[in-house]
Amino acid sequence: MCCTASMGLLLAEEVQRRGLRDKIRLKKMIYGSERSSDSMRERIRDLLGLEAMYDIPGMTELYGPGTGLECSARRGIHYWADYYILEILDPDTLEPVEDGEVGEMVVTTLRKEGVPLIRYRTRDLTSIIPEPCKCGRIIPKHDRILGRSDDMFIFRAVNIYPGQIDSVLSEMSQIGSEFQVILDRTDHGMDNMTLRVERNINGNPVDDESLTDMVKKRIKERIMVTPLVEIVDYGGLPRSERKTRRVFDNREN
Numbered sequence: 001m002c003c004t005a006s007m008g009l010l011l012a013e014e015v016q017r018r019g020l021r022d023k024i025r026l027k028k029m030i031y032g033s034e035r036s037s038d039s040m041r042e043r044i045r046d047l048l049g050l051e052a053m054y055d056i057p058g059m060t061e062l063y064g065p066g067t068g069l070e071c072s073a074r075r076g077i078h079y080w081a082d083y084y085i086l087e088i089l090d091p092d093t094l095e096p097v098e099d100g101e102v103g104e105m106v107v108t109t110l111r112k113e114g115v116p117l118i119r120y121r122t123r124d125l126t127s128i129i130p131e132p133c134k135c136g137r138i139i140p141k142h143d144r145i146l147g148r149s150d151d152m153f154i155f156r157a158v159n160i161y162p163g164q165i166d167s168v169l170s171e172m173s174q175i176g177s178e179f180q181v182i183l184d185r186t187d188h189g190m191d192n193m194t195l196r197v198e199r200n201i202n203g204n205p206v207d208d209e210s211l212t213d214m215v216k217k218r219i220k221e222r223i224m225v226t227p228l229v230e231i232v233d234y235g236g237l238p239r240s241e242r243k244t245r246r247v248f249d250n251r252e253n
């Protein structure tokens, strides 16, 4: 089965509701074309009893769905390097970033005749994964799409993308999938970043202190900044529609 992630979840929940799981015998799913968290992926997999799921990125301007495909090693997307050249550039300077560093995907098509693209800025953020893949294929890989370059904000001289925060939070089962980032400046000119997250559905407020410490530690390790953390009840933040506003910048520019 090949579908978008939200269609996959809808289908999985419907299969569960009607008790059809043992009748459908679905083994593998290719899903993509939108941001989906690891927790969403696990939920689809559990509900349908799938053996494996593979992420498929796509872009209308670039051959449509399927500009690459995840493999069984589940560590990045093998992209079709014989069909387009992929460069990862710093969105501000437009200089190439090091392999492994996050930047904007810039593509040049090799086989498109009608609407060829030359160093086309996709605004999608990812990084090159330079290490050989465990699956044995030699087709190069980029990481999953982390977000959009136009969503970037700067906090204490660090460029941060909401997708990076999402990626750290998705690994923590104790919190819900929604979050907000609030940026403030104190009277002394100091910038503060408050990360507002939800307890998960079974969470207990007595654990808030240790949860706060854990969120701070993980963010610090991966994004090099220390946020203030505010924990709210499950369902306390607006649910994601097509594009939920997550960053609230109250600093004066």
Ligand SMILES: [Zn+2]
Residues within 6 Å of the ligand: 071, 072, 073, 078, 133, 134, 135, 136, 137
């Ligand atoms: Zn592979």
